[in-house]
Amino acid sequence: MAQLHPDVLSNLPSTVEVPAYDRTKVSVGIVHLGVGAFHRAHQEVYTDTVLAGGSSEWGICGVDLMGPEVRDKLAPQDFLYTVATQSLKGQSLRVVGAMQEMLVGPEDPEALLARMCDPAVRIVSITATEKGYCHDPASGKLNFDHPGIAADMASPDKPTTVVGYVVTALRRRRDAGTDPFTVMSCDNLFQNGRIARMAVISFAGAMDAKFGRWVSDNVAFPCTMVDRITPTTTPDDTARVNSDLGVTDAWPVVCEPFMQWVIEDNFPTGRPAWEDAGAQIVEDVEPFEYMKLRHLNGSHSALSYLGSLAGYETIAACMEDAAYVKFMRTMMDEEITPTLNMPQGVDVGAYKDSLVERFTNPAIKHRTAQIAMDGSQKLPNRICGPVRERLAEGRSIGHLALVVAAWMRFVTGVDEKGNSFDVADPIAAQLKAIGDAAGNDPAALVKGYLGVSEVFGNDLADAQPFVEAVTGWLASLYAKGAAATIAEKYGV
Ligand code: CS2
Numbered sequence: 001m002a003q004l005h006p007d008v009l010s011n012l013p014s015t016v017e018v019p020a021y022d023r024t025k026v027s028v029g030i031v032h033l034g035v036g037a038f039h040r041a042h043q044e045v046y047t048d049t050v051l052a053g054g055s056s057e058w059g060i061c062g063v064d065l066m067g068p069e070v071r072d073k074l075a076p077q078d079f080l081y082t083v084a085t086q087s088l089k090g091q092s093l094r095v096v097g098a099m100q101e102m103l104v105g106p107e108d109p110e111a112l113l114a115r116m117c118d119p120a121v122r123i124v125s126i127t128a129t130e131k132g133y134c135h136d137p138a139s140g141k142l143n144f145d146h147p148g149i150a151a152d153m154a155s156p157d158k159p160t161t162v163v164g165y166v167v168t169a170l171r172r173r174r175d176a177g178t179d180p181f182t183v184m185s186c187d188n189l190f191q192n193g194r195i196a197r198m199a200v201i202s203f204a205g206a207m208d209a210k211f212g213r214w215v216s217d218n219v220a221f222p223c224t225m226v227d228r229i230t231p232t233t234t235p236d237d238t239a240r241v242n243s244d245l246g247v248t249d250a251w252p253v254v255c256e257p258f259m260q261w262v263i264e265d266n267f268p269t270g271r272p273a274w275e276d277a278g279a280q281i282v283e284d285v286e287p288f289e290y291m292k293l294r295h296l297n298g299s300h301s302a303l304s305y306l307g308s309l310a311g312y313e314t315i316a317a318c319m320e321d322a323a324y325v326k327f328m329r330t331m332m333d334e335e336i337t338p339t340l341n342m343p344q345g346v347d348v349g350a351y352k353d354s355l356v357e358r359f360t361n362p363a364i365k366h367r368t369a370q371i372a373m374d375g376s377q378k379l380p381n382r383i384c385g386p387v388r389e390r391l392a393e394g395r396s397i398g399h400l401a402l403v404v405a406a407w408m409r410f411v412t413g414v415d416e417k418g419n420s421f422d423v424a425d426p427i428a429a430q431l432k433a434i435g436d437a438a439g440n441d442p443a444a445l446v447k448g449y450l451g452v453s454e455v456f457g458n459d460l461a462d463a464q465p466f467v468e469a470v471t472g473w474l475a476s477l478y479a480k481g482a483a484a485t486i487a488e489k490y491g492v
Contacts, residue, residue: 001242004077004249009095013246019080019097020052026059028100029272031116031181033162034127035062035070035102041083041230041255043125043186047098049277058272059100061115065128065162071102073250082252084241086363091254093244105165109158116169117178122269124169125184126196127226128162130377131426132187133199137380138457140195142202149203156207163199167215170204174214182220182267188297190289190381193223193264222264225288227296229358230255231366256364258354262288287342294336295348296355298382298403299328303359304371305406309416309482314367319360321483326490329356331399338395339386373424375407376431376455383407384456391463401469402485408449408470409477411435416481427454442474 002008009018030047032039039062047058062079064070074081079099084091103112116124130137134146142163143149152164159165170180183200185192200219205212233254241252261279275281282288300315306327307318318324332352342348387400412435413423425431430452438444450461450470460466476485 002247004080004082004095004245004247006078006080008247009080011246012095013244015093016082016245017092017094019048019095021054021056021097023059023078023097023100026051026056026098026100027120028061028115028118029058029120030060030123030125031063031112031121032060032125032127033063033065033165034129034132035064035099036127036129037233037253037255038226038228038230039127039186040081040096040099041253042226042228042259042261043127044096044098045083045094045259046261046274046277046279047272048096050272050274051098053273053276055272057120058098060098061121062099062102063105063112064102065105065160065165068104068107070251071104074099074102077250080249082241082245082249084237084252084254085257086254087257087361088363091240091244091363092257093241105160109160109165112165113157113159113169113172116165116181117172117176119178122179122181123184123267123271124166124181125186126162127186129187129374130189130381131374132162133185133189133195134161134163135195135199136454137377138384138454140198142199144202144206153203153206163203166196166200167203167207170200170215170219171207171211174211174218179269180215180219182222182269182271184222184224184263184267186224186226188226188293188378188381190293190385191223191286192289193221193266193285197221220266220268222266223285223289224264225260225262225285225292227261227292228255228259229361229364229366231364232370234365254364256358256361258358260292287340287346290340291342291346291348291351293381294339294386295332295352297378298336298386299332299355299359300371301375301378301382302331302403302406303328304368305375305403305410306482306486307368308372309406309409309477310486311416312368314365315359315371316362316364316366318368319356321486322492323487323490325356326492327399327402327486328359330490331403335390335395335397335399336386339389372410374426375411376425376427376452379404379407379455380457384460387460387466388457391466397466398469401466402473405446405470405473405477406482408445408474409482411449412445427452440478442471442478446471446474
C-alpha cells in the first residue's frame with residue numbers, strides 16, 4: 001500500500017475529508033511543544049479548519065521534546081496524518097494538514113530556539129501533561145529541585161524542559177527587540193495559563209530579576225479549557241484506519257466525535273480565528289475549567305482507579321457496571337456540581353448526561369491504566385480541590401474520599417489478587433515506599449499518603465472527617481475489593 005502523502009490525497013475515498021487549501025502557501029505562525037495524540041486530535045484540527053477558511057499565516061511547527069519517534073513517522077508523510085473519530089456508527093476519517101514541520105528538541109536545541117525566535121511565530125502553545133510544568137501541584141510553585149529545571153538553570157542555552165525553552169526564547173526575543181510570543185497552555189490544569197505564567201516568571205526571575213519583570217509585564221498567558229477523549233493509538237486502530245483509507249498512515253490518532261475548546265481572549269499579537277472552527281472565545285475560562293476538570297477528569301480518575309482495581313480495562317467497561325455509573329453520577333451531583341458557579345445559560349445537567357454518554361461509547365477503548373498514570377499530578381486539581389472547598393463549608397466529601405482511597409490502594413503497586421505492578425507516576429518510588437512501610441493497614445496507609453504534601457497540601461492530613469472517610473473506604477477496598485465496595489454502596 002502507498003504511504004499517506006500530499007500526492008495521494010486525490011486518490012483517497014471520497015468520504016475522507018482532506019485539507020481544502022494549498023498547504024504550500026501556509027507559513028509557520030505557531031510552535032507547539034508536545035505533539036502527542038491529544039494535540040493532534042484537538043488544536044491541530046481546529047487550526048486546520050481555520051487554514052481551510054483562507055488564513056495562511058498560522059501553520060504549526062510541531063515539537064517533540066522527548067525524541068524523534070513521531071517526527072520519523074510523520075516526516076515521510078509531509079506531516080499529514082489522519083484523525084479517526086469513533087462512534088457506534090463506525091469511524092469517520094479526516095486528514096489534517098496544519099502541521100508544516102516538526103523539530104525534535106534533544107536533536108538540535110538551537111534549531112528549535114531559532115524557530116521560536118522567528119518574528120512570524122506569534123504563539124507558542126503547550127501540551128506537556130500535568131507534570132511537564134515541573135511545579136508542585138498542590139502549591140502551584142515551580143520546583144527548582146526538579147532535575148530538568150536544575151539542568152536548564154545551569155545551561156539555559158541548551159534547554160530540555162518546556163519552561164526552559166520558553167524562557168530562553170523569550171529572552172532572546174527581548175534582546176533582539178522582537179515582540180514576545182503568547183504562551184498558550186492546553187493542559188488539563190486548573191488555570192493552566194497561570195500555572196505556565198508562574199513557572200516561566202519564576203524561572204526567568206531567578207535568572208535575572210529584571211528579565212522576570214519584563215516577562216511579567218509583556219507576555220500573555222491565556223487560559224484554555226480543552227476537551228476531546230483521545231486514547232493512545234493501538235496497532236488495531238492503525239490497521240482499521242489504514243484499511244478504510246486505502247493508504248498507510250504511520251501514526252493516525254483515534255478519538256471521540258465530541259470536541260470543545262474554550263479560550264481566554266488574551267493574544268496581544270494576534271491569533272487564528274479559532275472561533276470559526278467552533279472554539280468559544282471568552283473573557284473568563286475559569287468556570288468552564290472547573291466544570292470540565294472536576295466532572296470529566298475527576299470522574300475519569302475515579303473510574304480509572306476503581307476500574308483498574310476491579311480489573312475493568314477501559315472506561316467503557318466500567319460503564320457497563322450500573323453501580324459504577326451510579327457512583328459517578330452521584331459523586332458529580334452531590335459533591336462536584338455544588339462547587340461550581342457557572343455563567344447563566346450553561347446547562348450542567350445536560351453536560352453531565354453527555355459525559356455519561358461519552359464515557360459509554362464502546363468504540364473508544366480508553367484504558368483505565370492510561371488515565372491512572374501520574375495520579376499525584378492529577379488528583380490535586382481534580383479531587384483535592386473540591387474536597388478542600390467542601391470541608392471548609394462543612395459539607396459531605398464521602399464520594400470524593402472513595403476516589404482518594406482507591407488511588408491509595410492503587411499506588412501501593414499491588415493489585416487485588418496480590419500481584420505487583422508498576423505504577424507510572426513521577427513520585428512512584430516514594431509512593432511505593434510508603435505502601436511497603438504501612439503494609440495492608442488502612443489507617444497507616446492513609447497517614448503515610450496524606451503526608452505527601454505535593455498531593456494533599458499541608459492541610460488535608462489534619463481534616464478529621466476526611467481522614468476518617470478515606471480510612472473507612474480503604475478498609476472496605478482491602479476487605480471486599482473495589483467492585484463489591486461500589487456494588488454495596490451504589491448498587492441498583
Ligand atoms: C484523562 C484526559 O488521561 C486523563 O487523565 O482524564 O486525558 C481526558 O481524556 C481528556 O482531558 C478529555 O478531554
